[in-house]
Amino acid sequence: MTTNSATPVLKLSSTSFMAIFGLWVINKAGGLVYQRNFADGLAQLTANEYLVLAGTLHGIHAITSRLSPIPGQSSGAQVIEGETFKINVLLTLTGTKFVLLTSPAEPASTIDTLLQKIYSTYAEKVMQNPFHTPEMPIRSEAFDVSLGGLIG
Amino acid sequence: MNSSLDHLSPTTSSARFSLPSKSTSASRPNIYERNLNKSRLSEVSAPSFSFLFSEIVQYTQKRVSGINDLERRLNTLGYRVGSRVLEITAYRAEFSSKAPKREIRLLPALMAIHTQVWRAVYGKPADAIEKSVENVDEYMIIDNDPLIERHISVPRDFAGLSCSSFSAGIVEAVLDGLGFPARVTAHHTPTSTYPTRTTILIKLEKSVLDREDILK
Numbered sequence: 529m530t531t532n533s534a535t536p537v538l539k540l541s542s543t544s545f546m547a548i549f550g551l552w553v554i555n556k557a558g559g560l561v562y563q564r565n566f567a568d569g570l571a572q573l574t575a576n577e578y579l580v581l582a583g584t585l586h587g588i589h590a591i592t593s594r595l596s597p598i599p600g601q602s603s604g605a606q607v608i609e610g611e612t613f614k615i616n617v618l619l620t621l622t623g624t625k626f627v628l629l630t631s632p633a634e635p636a637s638t639i640d641t642l643l644q645k646i647y648s649t650y651a652e653k654v655m656q657n658p659f660h661t662p663e664m665p666i667r668s669e670a671f672d673v674s675l676g677g678l679i680g
Numbered sequence: 681m682n683s684s685l686d687h688l689s690p691t692t693s694s695a696r697f698s699l700p701s702k703s704t705s706a707s708r709p710n711i712y713e714r715n716l717n718k719s720r721l722s723e724v725s726a727p728s729f730s731f732l733f734s735e736i737v738q739y740t741q742k743r744v745s746g747i748n749d750l751e752r753r754l755n756t757l758g759y760r761v762g763s764r765v766l767e768i769t770a771y772r773a774e775f776s777s778k779a780p781k782r783e784i785r786l787l788p789a790l791m792a793i794h795t796q797v798w799r800a801v802y803g804k805p806a807d808a809i810e811k812s813v814e815n816v817d818e819y820m821i822i823d824n825d826p827l828i829e830r831h832i833s834v835p836r837d838f839a840g841l842s843c844s845s846f847s848a849g850i851v852e853a854v855l856d857g858l859g860f861p862a863r864v865t866a867h868h869t870p871t872s873t874y875p876t877r878t879t880i881l882i883k884l885e886k887s888v889l890d891r892e893d894i895l896k
Binding site: 651652653655656657658659667668669670671673 | 727731738831832875
């Protein structure tokens with residue numbers, strides 16, 4: 529990390545405010561392959577800071593998946609909730625994680641539907657694109673456009 | 681049966697290979713025994729095709745030196761599909777219509793490609809046929825949203841590449857088979873409403889135009 533400040537990453541916002549702040553896609557090795565902001569409300573971070581955060585989340589997720597009292601049954605953290613934001617995680621069977629940063633007021637059902645739609649868009653626009661290398665950063669115009677249509 | 685299969689396959693598990701076997705034909709007859717005229721159930725899922733086509737492009741891309749070479753190879757692959765498409769559409773037409781006919785004039789042949797061939801391959805007719813204003817030997821078939829390009833984002837360093845060269849190959853084979861030799865290429869011609877719009881450019885050989893003049 530280039531800075532060592534202890535300031536909170538996320539700014540305060542009103543609790544009833546509904547927003548989808550951003551999306552991350554983390555590959556199975558913990559690398560951030562896609563990062564995009566959709567609404568203001570999050571602190572602006574450098575590319576390096578996003579990478580570190582994604583890696584940290586990947587680690588936390590690995591730990592949470594081992595915390596379950598029933599061994600081998602947990603898929604890891606699904607929601608990490610703060611006072612001003614929520615981190616929603618969708619873990620796919622292949623180990624790719626879709627992380628949606630939203631306001632706390634955003635209903636869980638909306639988020640689940642949206643994450644599934646994002647996953648399906650990813651399957652189409654990224655995985656079916658011959659110019660995409662698996663586990664590498666996503667550079668697909670069609671994916672950007674489709675996400676814009678989903679989230680706006 | 682097992683001993684001969686083991687001999688053929690490079691690994692011990694033969695399940696990965698699509699060798700025809702009697703055990704899978706319980707619900708559906710295998711592909712070699714299906715009726716050629718029943719096209720209703722012969723559709724394949726679009727995502728499966730997209731994955732396959734994506735792998736074809738990646739495979740080809742690893743073995744070529746440039747964009748032109750890549751397009752040429754895709755064209756060649758499409759040509760192999762096209763010659764079979766023509767054969768089966770002709771065969772089906774013979775069974776389904778009372779007066780099956782072989783297109784011998786240029787415009788009806790182009791119309792047949794635009795509608796029948798496109799419907800057989802992509803499940804919908806193409807969107808337009810145009811005649812070039814500048815050159816008499818050039819015709820264009822336009823698809824506003826080609827199925828094979830729906831999920832492809834061509835990166836900047838491949839600017840100008842059109843994966844529809846595969847479709848161009850199909851068109852070239854069909855035209856060749858009908859006796860209209862031509863050079864067919866694909867070009868990406870996006871508009872604001874149709875970002876993947878593609879033009880298949882047909883450049884006919886001189887002999888075709890000469891014959892058309894005689895037939896007039």
